[in-house]
């Protein structure tokens with residue numbers, strides 16, 4: 685198998701907190717995969733390990749056959765959790781995309797004609813051309829997501845890593861972002877994302893990795909969305925309803941809320 689990502693016996697975490705131990709994971713080149721798991725189970729730590737921005741205690745991480753610390757800048761595109769971004773930073777959508785060009789440089793040179801054309805082509809493709817000159821703070825959640833997607837794609841990466849790309853947007857935008865990612869994957873880019881949304885996101889992905897401080901199971905949603913696997917991933921009691929190839933996964937524990945006002 686031609687691997688885009690290959691982790692062998694990786695142990696990683698923080699001081700006094702091993703998040704996962706002796707983890708091995710292989711993601712085939714060209715795959716479109718999602719990682720699901722409960723809050724705090726190590727999804728972001730895993731992504732940062734793959735990106736090489738979080739050093740491991742032991743084990744090895746290869747991307748397209750190269751040790752992660754030898755991967756050239758720009759070969760991997762990364763879209764962070766948008767909740768972690770400071771939106772008051774005074775930049776336009778075009779400047780956000782431009783930042784992707786200079787990930788390995790300390791100063792921003794003025795973009796050349798060719799670079800500007802690439803930015804404009806990508807903005808057209810992602811449907812944000814009309815807001816290129818808007819301050820990022822004045823854009824919608826979907827437009828911000830696309831701006832950061834364009835920033836991650838500007839160097840034509842082979843691997844695109846996204847941390848919760850569909851959080852904080854409405855269900856129609858979620859669908860559009862997934863559709864867009866499907867098109868990008870069809871161009872041959874390997875995609876790895878995390879999501880908390882089993883119903884609207886994970887169930888539509890071609891490949892899902894159930895994670896909880898280690899891999900619980902991985903495969904097509906139809907094979908791994910079972911009560912047993914989801915309970916091992918999330919704990920608790922989940923119900924899975926299947927209807928004409930669609931899934932609805934819900935918590936089986938009743939929730940009784942009472943109003944504070946009576």
Ligand SMILES: Nc1ncnc2c1ncn2[C@@H]1O[C@H](COP(=O)(O)OP(=O)(O)OP(=O)(O)O)[C@@H](O)[C@H]1O
Pocket residue numbers: 698699701703721722723724725726727728729730
């Ligand atoms: N910078 C840090 N220093 C110390 N511990 C951290 C740090 N970042 C994360 N952790 C801890 O590592 C564990 C895994 O966190 P991580 O952010 O990888 O989980 P996650 O699955 O991405 O969570 P979420 O779904 O809430 O984003 C958690 O126990 C978290 O508290």
